[in-house]
Amino acid sequence: MTEQDFDIIVIGGGPGGYVAAIRAAQLGMKTAVVEREHLGGICLNWGCIPTKALLRSAEIYHLMHRAAEFGLKVENVSFDFSKIIERSRKVSAQLSGGVKHLLKKNKVTVFDGTAKLLGKGKISVDGKTELKAPHIIIATGARARVLPGLEPDGKLVWSYKEAMVPTEMPKSVLVIGSGAIGVEFASFYRSLGADVTVAEVMDRILPVEDIDISTFARKQFEKQGMKILTSTKIEKLEKSAASVTAHIAVGGKVEKITVDRVISAVGISGNVENIGLENTKVKVDRGHIVINEWMQTGEPGVYAIGDVAGPPWLAHKASHEGVICVEKIKGLADVHPLKTENIPGCTYCTPQIASVGLTEAKAKEKGYQVKVGKFPFIGNGKAIALGEPEGMVKTVFDAKTGELLGAHMVGAEVTELIQGYGIAKSLESTELDLMHAVFPHPTLSEMMHESVLDAYGRAIHF
Amino acid sequence: MPHNVLMPALSPTMTEGKLAKWVKKEGDKVKAGQVIAEIETDKATMEVEAVDEGTLGKILVAEGTEGVAVNTLIAVLLEEGETANDIKTDAAPAPKAAAPAPAAPVKTVTPANTQSPAPQKTVALLPQKSVAPLSQQGGRIYASPLAKRLAKERGIDLSRVTGSGPHGRIVKSDLDKAPVGVAPVKSASPTSSIDAKALADAYGIPYTLQPNSGVRKVIARRLLESKQTVPHFYLTVDCELDALLKIRKDLNDGATDFKISVNDFIIKATAAALVKYPAANVSWTDDALLQYTRADVSVAVATPNGLITPIIKDAANKSLKVISNEMKELAQKAKDGKLKPAEFQGGTISVSNLGMFGIREFSAIINPPQGAILAVGAGEERAVVRNGQLKIANVMTVTMSVDHRAIDGAVGAEFLQIFKKLIESPMSLIL
Numbered sequence: 001m002t003e004q005d006f007d008i009i010v011i012g013g014g015p016g017g018y019v020a021a022i023r024a025a026q027l028g029m030k031t032a033v034v035e036r037e038h039l040g041g042i043c044l045n046w047g048c049i050p051t052k053a054l055l056r057s058a059e060i061y062h063l064m065h066r067a068a069e070f071g072l073k074v075e076n077v078s079f080d081f082s083k084i085i086e087r088s089r090k091v092s093a094q095l096s097g098g099v100k101h102l103l104k105k106n107k108v109t110v111f112d113g114t115a116k117l118l119g120k121g122k123i124s125v126d127g128k129t130e131l132k133a134p135h136i137i138i139a140t141g142a143r144a145r146v147l148p149g150l151e152p153d154g155k156l157v158w159s160y161k162e163a164m165v166p167t168e169m170p171k172s173v174l175v176i177g178s179g180a181i182g183v184e185f186a187s188f189y190r191s192l193g194a195d196v197t198v199a200e201v202m203d204r205i206l207p208v209e210d211i212d213i214s215t216f217a218r219k220q221f222e223k224q225g226m227k228i229l230t231s232t233k234i235e236k237l238e239k240s241a242a243s244v245t246a247h248i249a250v251g252g253k254v255e256k257i258t259v260d261r262v263i264s265a266v267g268i269s270g271n272v273e274n275i276g277l278e279n280t281k282v283k284v285d286r287g288h289i290v291i292n293e294w295m296q297t298g299e300p301g302v303y304a305i306g307d308v309a310g311p312p313w314l315a316h317k318a319s320h321e322g323v324i325c326v327e328k329i330k331g332l333a334d335v336h337p338l339k340t341e342n343i344p345g346c347t348y349c350t351p352q353i354a355s356v357g358l359t360e361a362k363a364k365e366k367g368y369q370v371k372v373g374k375f376p377f378i379g380n381g382k383a384i385a386l387g388e389p390e391g392m393v394k395t396v397f398d399a400k401t402g403e404l405l406g407a408h409m410v411g412a413e414v415t416e417l418i419q420g421y422g423i424a425k426s427l428e429s430t431e432l433d434l435m436h437a438v439f440p441h442p443t444l445s446e447m448m449h450e451s452v453l454d455a456y457g458r459a460i461h462f
Numbered sequence: 463m464p465h466n467v468l469m470p471a472l473s474p475t476m477t478e479g480k481l482a483k484w485v486k487k488e489g490d491k492v493k494a495g496q497v498i499a500e501i502e503t504d505k506a507t508m509e510v511e512a513v514d515e516g517t518l519g520k521i522l523v524a525e526g527t528e529g530v531a532v533n534t535l536i537a538v539l540l541e542e543g544e545t546a547n548d549i550k551t552d553a554a555p556a557p558k559a560a561a562p563a564p565a566a567p568v569k570t571v572t573p574a575n576t577q578s579p580a581p582q583k584t585v586a587l588l589p590q591k592s593v594a595p596l597s598q599q600g601g602r603i604y605a606s607p608l609a610k611r612l613a614k615e616r617g618i619d620l621s622r623v624t625g626s627g628p629h630g631r632i633v634k635s636d637l638d639k640a641p642v643g644v645a646p647v648k649s650a651s652p653t654s655s656i657d658a659k660a661l662a663d664a665y666g667i668p669y670t671l672q673p674n675s676g677v678r679k680v681i682a683r684r685l686l687e688s689k690q691t692v693p694h695f696y697l698t699v700d701c702e703l704d705a706l707l708k709i710r711k712d713l714n715d716g717a718t719d720f721k722i723s724v725n726d727f728i729i730k731a732t733a734a735a736l737v738k739y740p741a742a743n744v745s746w747t748d749d750a751l752l753q754y755t756r757a758d759v760s761v762a763v764a765t766p767n768g769l770i771t772p773i774i775k776d777a778a779n780k781s782l783k784v785i786s787n788e789m790k791e792l793a794q795k796a797k798d799g800k801l802k803p804a805e806f807q808g809g810t811i812s813v814s815n816l817g818m819f820g821i822r823e824f825s826a827i828i829n830p831p832q833g834a835i836l837a838v839g840a841g842e843e844r845a846v847v848r849n850g851q852l853k854i855a856n857v858m859t860v861t862m863s864v865d866h867r868a869i870d871g872a873v874g875a876e877f878l879q880i881f882k883k884l885i886e887s888p889m890s891l892i893l
Contacts, residue, residue: 334628401615403608403634428606428634 006032006133008329009123010322011115011275014041015315016306017139018099018108020322025106027330032133033108034115034125038092039099041141042307043315045092046161051184053088054164055348058191062350069387079192081169088164117276121301134301135329138282138289139322140271142307149236150176150264156244157237157262160185170194170260174246176234178205180347182265183217187349190226197227197257199248204230206347210359210408212374212394217410220351220390229255237262270308293337295325303329317343341406344422346415351391354418357406357425360396369399371431373455375447377411379462382442388412393451395421402430407451413444420448431456464544465514467537469523469530470501480528481536485509486518492539499525499536502799509802516541605632612637619683677767688830693866696825699878701885703841703856709888713782724858725761725815726786728838730891731884732813733757733777735877742877743810745831746868752831760809760829761789763796770796771829773809782892817841823859833868836881837861858885 008024010017013035024031038045057079067074103110113126122132144152144159152159158166163185171194175186178200190196198205198221205221205228206214218228235247235254245258269287280299283290288311289304291297297304303325306318320338327335344356363370377383377391391411398405407421424434431452439449446461453459469479480502492498497509498518516539523536530536603620605613609632613620616637623640625632662669674682706727714721736743736757745752757778760771772792774785795801811833814826817840826837841858860881864874884891 336627401608401612428608430607430611433607 003130003132004032006030006109006131008032008135008137008326009034009115009131009133010137010139011117011123012041012139012141012306012308013039013099013103013110014139014141014306014318015043016141016318016322017041017137018103019319020137020139020305020326021108022102022106023323024326024330025108027326027332029326029330031106031108032111032131033103034111034113034123034131036112036114038096039103039110040092040096042143043318044095044099046164048315049095050088050092050164051160051188052348053091054084054188055184055191055350057084057087058188059350062191066387081192082167084192085165115275117279117282117302119276119279123276136302137295137322137325138275138297138302138304138308139306139318140275140308141318142268142270142313144264145267145269147264147266150234150262150266152264153239156239156242156260157264159264163261163263166261172259173197173261173263174199174244174257174259175263175265177201177265177267178228178230179208179265179267180206180345182263183221183347183349185263185265186221186226190221190224191350195227195259196225197229197259199229199232199234199246199250201232202230206353208345209347209353209355210394210396210406211361212392213353213355213408213410216392217349217351217353220410221349224350268307268313270310272308294328294335295321312340312343312345314343314345339426342422342426344418346418348415351411352414353410354414355406355408356418356422357404358396359406359408360394363396363398363405368405370405371397371399371455373397373451373453373459375450375454375459375462377444377447379450380444380447382444382446383412385442386412386444393417393447395448395451395455397431397452397455402432404429404431404434404452407448411444417445417448420445464519464541465516465539466535467498467512467539469532469534469536470510471532478529478531481523481525481530484521484525488518488521490518492516492518512539514539517544519544603632604630606634608634609637613640675767677765677770681768684830685827688827692828692830694825694828694863695866695871695874696861696863697871697874697878698823698859698861699882701858701860701882702846703858703885706885706888707841707856709892713892720783720786722782722786723789724817724841725813725838726782726789727885727888727891728813728815728836728860729759729761729774729777729785729789730780730782731881731888732811732836733759733774734884734891735881736811737778739877739880741873742834742869744833744868745810746833746865747831751868754810756810758808758810760806760812760832761792762812762814762826763793765797765799767799770801770806771809771812772796772801772806775808811835813838817858823861825861826863828863828865833865834874834877835863837863 007029009032010021011034013033017033018039021031021033043049061077061079064074064077100110111125111129115123115125117123117136121134121136122130123136124130146152150157152162154162160181169192170189173189173194173196175182175196175198178198182198183206186196186198200207204211204214205218221228229248229250231250233249235249238245238247243258243260244262245256246262248255248257270289272284272287272289277284280302282297282299282302289297289309291304291309295303295305295309305321305325307313309321317338324335324338341357344354347353358366360370360372373395375393378389383389383391388411391414392409394408395404396406397403404421404424407418409418434449434452437449439446450459450461454462481499482502483500484498485500486492486498492512493515494513495511498512499510501508501510519538519540521537523530523534604625605620606627610620612634618637618640620632623632623636626636627633703724706724710722710724710727740753743754743757756776758773758775759777760773762769762771772795774780774788777785792801792805795805809829809832812829812835814835815838816824817838820840823839824837826835828835837860839859841856843854844857846853846855846857860878862874862878
């Protein structure tokens, strides 16, 4: 076995791992990344990015159907399913190549293979090459959670992976789970004309979002023709040659739904297996590596970032953790632990959903007296001009201090807006700072201003 | 190559200070780590050490100069073989008082416009590592909007808060650790809710004004904070001193290198009692009771500038002789304003003794974050009743002020019982 020494080795080349590696290289550390499949990880290859490409096709297709509304004539609207999938794959391939280039530019050594911790700062790659470093960052990510009875088989029951590269368009789809992944696929397949049913175990869809947002989204989905079932339990899936019959317990009865495909989107679990954790003191709790605020594990010199280290399972959280972890290792002075409440979350269904911080209910649960502002898209000039009058911007403030506790949005382009509140939150803005900020006209962002004003009874346009 | 010596920042918010004294003269040789000057902040005199070896070539700011901005060029160090002729102070202009400098200045590079063929290296001084109370010199305080508002609402003086945010910015979480109720906001401070000066003017009462010294302001702030935020209760006990006075006389008779006072016994007994009964050696924090594993006794000393409390550390493990001599030295330094922060910051309990003024008993204000303070009255002959007989004994009354959040009544009482026993049977204190 050959042996090579590094300052930092990152296991996993996803948005956590490759960002950590680039930051480490910037700080002058000799850095290696070990990646078993594709640089860019799930995010870039099987998650965030290719789904956005798919949803863009769905969005344009949807708009083409609305052409007459805008005074345009489009005839014989149709789509080539394989081309949609092909474009999505191309986007992923382009970006994965980009990551490879960035790592090369920063002189990060990339090892293709599966890493295994050997203890004492050593890892092996495919059992052939041995690498050594005082600091090892585990960024192995996560995979779809598998529930008994709902195991994806790759044919009739899909995980996100198969749902992203189907060879033919299913006529009907049952999506189990209404988190971000579930509703995005539901939106995609519905937009292209499939009959879509969403089954959620909780009493509402998008259960982590503010109740006003999830209620609003549900109405929109139903208007689009989706069937939404909440407080459900999947009793069993009966498979036949080309379809699946799901027995769904809902409201004391069992409903039978037969669909072409089932998409299982019931959460994810960390990739903690077969990476040699048994050779270390790294602790694992319910499928995720236990870390402290500096991403340190139970084993000195071993760190974990991103999905493998627990929720929220977001690429930007992984990247940020990677940077903090590396800067702390380097001993930089101005390093600060990540504040979960400042991490925005985005869901790219139609309508889009974006949020940061506490929901109104969570804030009350934490004992805050709250001031809540709401502003509807119908009161915004730009929204009307865009033909997107459906949506809402909700803000939650601490009544005592004026601290922005949370912001929740549903509607067109809100995923591009949320970072405004994200910045406000990380700068610890109060309602006054937001009120004093000038929002440009005409933009959707004006609704963010109005929502803040509304929380204090001062909204102008509604 | 001559090295520039700059005025150091002793705390993140310090923008200027007084150059109290030059310990080294021009021409003196200086080694790295040697104290070359003393700088006064609002609370203490801090020693500053040289980072490099050399000869003190030129002093540019005379001692006694007040309001010297941080980063001002105050002296130049010469390397071996260099003379004062090598100094080109004009080539390295002193940076203007900048935004708050980092608390521990590191080597900085001279501005690039230096024309000198041998560019001068700028060397900052290393302040003593103790953290001085943050100065309030009017420099901009960086704080988030939310932190500013919370500070106003809670009456927190932001100049005393250390920021943990980006670039040392004060953020919300820093305020959770900050002392409350000490903002110099008029309406928030009961002491200033009635303006004594305005009233005196209105009633025609004659007066003079003496500006408050930094020390005076700190005392006012700390004690106000203590009385407003610490729930005090008081326990009083009489201790007979006859045995102690006899042992003290025996020890001191003929001794030339020490003279033990009654107060030295009290310091030792306080520490010994805490060691025997650690439940009283505690501080309250919101999350946990802080249980000290060493007894450090802060001893109140009156100085011309006001009260200060030098500390006898680990007093339980020091002999009376050591305590006595240390105390004399600390008291003298306190009177001279020479105490280093490490000598008066900390302590796990305080002792205040007004016996020399004939005060029979009094109660003192706790010195936060400590859990208790002993107020010691005069030892005097009193009539005591023992077994139905009236007798004369030397008696001293001690009143302990206790932070009820950290120490309950019975705990305080039990501590005092142990203390009393040690005072009344003092043999164990001289072991």
